[in-house]
Amino acid sequence: MKTSLLNEIPSTIEWKDNTIIILDQTLLPLETKYIHINTIEAMWDAIKRLAIRGAGALSVGAAYGIYFGIERFEGSKEDFFVEFDKKVEYIRSCRPTAVKLFKVCDRMTKVAYTNSDKSVGKIKEILLDEAHKILDTCLEKSKKVGEYGLELMKNNMTILTHCNAGSYAGVRYGSALAPIYLAREKGWNIRLFADETRPLLQGARLTTHEMMRIEVDVTLICDNMAGHIMKKEKIDAIFVGCDRMVANGDFANKIGTYGLAVMAKHHNIPFYTFINSESIDFETETGEGIPIEERPAEEVTEGFGTRTAPNGVKVCNPAFDVTPNNLLTGIVTEKGIIYPPFKEELAKKCLMIGDE
Amino acid sequence: MKTSLLNEIPSTIEWKDNTIIILDQTLLPLETKYIHINTIEAMWDAIKRLAIRGAGALSVGAAYGIYFGIERFEGSKEDFFVEFDKKVEYIRSCRPTAVKLFKVCDRMTKVAYTNSDKSVGKIKEILLDEAHKILDTCLEKSKKVGEYGLELMKNNMTILTHCNAGSYAGVRYGSALAPIYLAREKGWNIRLFADETRPLLQGARLTTHEMMRIEVDVTLICDNMAGHIMKKEKIDAIFVGCDRMVANGDFANKIGTYGLAVMAKHHNIPFYTFINSESIDFETETGEGIPIEERPAEEVTEGFGTRTAPNGVKVCNPAFDVTPNNLLTGIVTEKGIIYPPFKEELAKKCLMIGDE
Numbered sequence: 001m002k003t004s005l006l007n008e009i010p011s012t013i014e015w016k017d018n019t020i021i022i023l024d025q026t027l028l029p030l031e032t033k034y035i036h037i038n039t040i041e042a043m044w045d046a047i048k049r050l051a052i053r054g055a056g057a058l059s060v061g062a063a064y065g066i067y068f069g070i071e072r073f074e075g076s077k078e079d080f081f082v083e084f085d086k087k088v089e090y091i092r093s094c095r096p097t098a099v100k101l102f103k104v105c106d107r108m109t110k111v112a113y114t115n116s117d118k119s120v121g122k123i124k125e126i127l128l129d130e131a132h133k134i135l136d137t138c139l140e141k142s143k144k145v146g147e148y149g150l151e152l153m154k155n156n157m158t159i160l161t162h163c164n165a166g167s168y169a170g171v172r173y174g175s176a177l178a179p180i181y182l183a184r185e186k187g188w189n190i191r192l193f194a195d196e197t198r199p200l201l202q203g204a205r206l207t208t209h210e211m212m213r214i215e216v217d218v219t220l221i222c223d224n225m226a227g228h229i230m231k232k233e234k235i236d237a238i239f240v241g242c243d244r245m246v247a248n249g250d251f252a253n254k255i256g257t258y259g260l261a262v263m264a265k266h267h268n269i270p271f272y273t274f275i276n277s278e279s280i281d282f283e284t285e286t287g288e289g290i291p292i293e294e295r296p297a298e299e300v301t302e303g304f305g306t307r308t309a310p311n312g313v314k315v316c317n318p319a320f321d322v323t324p325n326n327l328l329t330g331i332v333t334e335k336g337i338i339y340p341p342f343k344e345e346l347a348k349k350c351l352m353i354g355d356e
Numbered sequence: 357m358k359t360s361l362l363n364e365i366p367s368t369i370e371w372k373d374n375t376i377i378i379l380d381q382t383l384l385p386l387e388t389k390y391i392h393i394n395t396i397e398a399m400w401d402a403i404k405r406l407a408i409r410g411a412g413a414l415s416v417g418a419a420y421g422i423y424f425g426i427e428r429f430e431g432s433k434e435d436f437f438v439e440f441d442k443k444v445e446y447i448r449s450c451r452p453t454a455v456k457l458f459k460v461c462d463r464m465t466k467v468a469y470t471n472s473d474k475s476v477g478k479i480k481e482i483l484l485d486e487a488h489k490i491l492d493t494c495l496e497k498s499k500k501v502g503e504y505g506l507e508l509m510k511n512n513m514t515i516l517t518h519c520n521a522g523s524y525a526g527v528r529y530g531s532a533l534a535p536i537y538l539a540r541e542k543g544w545n546i547r548l549f550a551d552e553t554r555p556l557l558q559g560a561r562l563t564t565h566e567m568m569r570i571e572v573d574v575t576l577i578c579d580n581m582a583g584h585i586m587k588k589e590k591i592d593a594i595f596v597g598c599d600r601m602v603a604n605g606d607f608a609n610k611i612g613t614y615g616l617a618v619m620a621k622h623h624n625i626p627f628y629t630f631i632n633s634e635s636i637d638f639e640t641e642t643g644e645g646i647p648i649e650e651r652p653a654e655e656v657t658e659g660f661g662t663r664t665a666p667n668g669v670k671v672c673n674p675a676f677d678v679t680p681n682n683l684l685t686g687i688v689t690e691k692g693i694i695y696p697p698f699k700e701e702l703a704k705k706c707l708m709i710g711d712e
Contacts, residue, residue: 029664029665029669030666030667162580193672195580196554196656196664197580198552198554198579198580199578201664201665204656204657204664204665204669205664208665208666208669209666212666217670218669219670219671220656220657220665220669220671220672221656221671221672221673222554222555222579222612222656222673223578223579223580224551224553224554224579224580224611224615225611225612225672225673225674225677226615227612227614227615227616227618227677228611228614228615228674229672231614255578255580255581255584256578256580256581258583258587259580259582259583259584259615259619260583262583262618262619262622263615263618265622266618266621266622300552300560300576300577300578301560301576303660304659304660304662304664305660305661305662306660306661306662308385308552308557308560308561308660309385309552309557309561309564309576310385310386310564310565310568311386312568313560313564313568313574313576314573314574314575315575315576315577316549316575316577316581316585317577318581321581321583321587
């Protein structure tokens with residue numbers, strides 16, 4: 001694939017002509033539609049109805065949303081701050097459990113008040129700059145994770161992945177799929193097996209779609225086929241994302257990741273997780289300390305509009321599982337690839353006081 | 357659970373008042389409806405549209421179907437055999453790939469012609485007896501598998517299973533679920549985790565349904581949750597069915613079985629497969645010789661009546677995988693439980709010349 005072709009594919013979230021352009025994820029995989037947003041109300045709505053999702057993209061969207069909220073304000077500085085606070089509260093209300101969203105709201109608030117001695121026009125400029133910075137940092141870290149991941153790759157290799165840890169969960173590159181974008185930019189051919197990832201099918205709906213866009217030779221499988229594929233096909237590596245990592249390298253990721261890691265070990269296949277080091281929780285010692293969210297039974301029994309199990313059946317539907325560090329080959333971060341002993345190496349490379 | 361309550365539950369296929377009563381499997385899990393069949397045409401239709409399925413139940417149905425076809429015949433013996441041959445061909449035509457169906461047609465034909473010196477009325481009687489024998493043998497072997505399996509069980513144990521190897525795939529007891537029926541007859545409490553079994557969801561649709569009928573504490577999980585459950589819950593054993601076993605004990609079963617076996621080994625959980633020894637293929641040496649059926653992509657991409665993957669996506673959809681004998685704890689047959697070395701023990705216990 002030509003680099004130019006890859007560049008022609010818009011990012012999941014992009015700033016262009018004073019507008020944010022986002023890929024509407026609610027229509028995937030059957031329709032690829034971009035929405036142009038330049039009001040706070042439209043951004044609130046896009047975040048609320050999950051047209052934009054994933055911690056990275058969501059925080060970028062929120063920052064621009066706050067800017068749109070005050071962009072056209074005319075009036076005194078005092079009135080400006082009243083208005084600004086209202087807009088921040090409004091954005092904060094759209095996903096009450098998204099921690100990253102609150103962090104961005106706090107960051108934008110801090111920037112505005114720190115510059116309260118400047119003119120309203122200047123504060124607006126500074127807020128727009130801050131949103132750009134959030135986008136750039138997100139993009140840069142995602143690319144950096146990809147660059148380190150690329151060190152693990154070669155032309156014509158075969159990778160297996162789970163869920164969606166790609167562009168659609170981040171900004172341009174995502175995490176576990178980030179090196180595949182860079183490999184395609186180099187013109188390498190990559191073969192990918194994508195687990196469909198029950199119950200919500202992020203692999204079937206999103207991973208296949210974004211990988212087909214960049215002409216990766218992607219094959220969709222059901223989750224229970226992964227073992228058979230590891231035995232029958234030459235799988236060079238398994239790349240997965242990471243929802244939460246603790247101090248010793250144990251990590252939570254989409255349900256099914258742990259089983260894959262066990263099977264990878266049995267087949268001697270290298271197993272890597274990809275993470276922005278900001279998301280590492282050094283306060284928690286081991287994976288035992290990670291609470292597992294239990295989700296509604298209907299996701300399993302009425303997956304796609306059809307009831308497929310008896311009424312009243314008992315269901316277990318954990319959103320995540322925990323993979324212990326001894327099943328991991330390495331952890332790919334924007335600060336480099338971490339190898340065992342994970343606890344010591346993570347602390348050395350990723351736990352930096354005052355690091356942003 | 358009282359034995360009487362268990363006995364009140366009709367079998368998947370049963371003979372009563374000159375009629376065959378079958379559970380219509382096409383309406384499960386949302387409706388439990390029994391169909392009364394007493395013509396060959398109705399039986400042909402029930403087999404064709406999969407209202408009755410599984411090699412065992414299907415062959416029983418075919419035998420009674422042939423009997424219904426000639427039950428009301430009046431005329432000369434010569435005409436009787438013309439009619440009989442026609443009816444056998446008719447039944448043979450309804451599932452052109454079901455080997456067990458052909459075997460039953462051959463068996464009924466042999467019985468009819470061996471007794472051609474007898475009166476038409478007597479031959480009809482003999483054919484009905486033969487159908488009864490086929491049903492009884494099927495039931496008896498299924499119960500025998502269950503009795504041996506029961507030796508592996510105890511009160512309050514927790515089992516994990518895959519796909520549907522129960523009553524709905526056989527006659528009354530099935531194979532892997534047979535010991536659970538017998539355990540319930542003893543009043544034991546059994547906890548069962550049932551993999552939903554993508555893409556066709558036999559676990560979600562059938563296993564949960566038949567286990568809820570006999571008040572087993574069954575919990576439905578997605579296939580990718582099995583590893584997490586093995587780690588978090590005290591799973592005492594894994595029981596699965598078997599589609600085809602070869603001379604050394606390697607066996608093909610529903611896709612996902614192999615991955616479960618790998619995970620069971622990692623967690624030191626005993627892993628058993630259940631099989632009627634008739635189905636062991638002693639002509640094939642190892643699992644390498646078992647061809648794997650590849651099924652249509654739409655089962656994966658349009659599983660629930662909704663398209664859930666991009667148009668044109670490449671899909672891999674093997675119906676089965678092969679589990680090597682070294683991941684097996686034991687093989688439960690109607691002739692006893694086989695332990696390693698499997699090749700020698702299978703030959704000793706299950707390969708009997710002239711054995712029916």
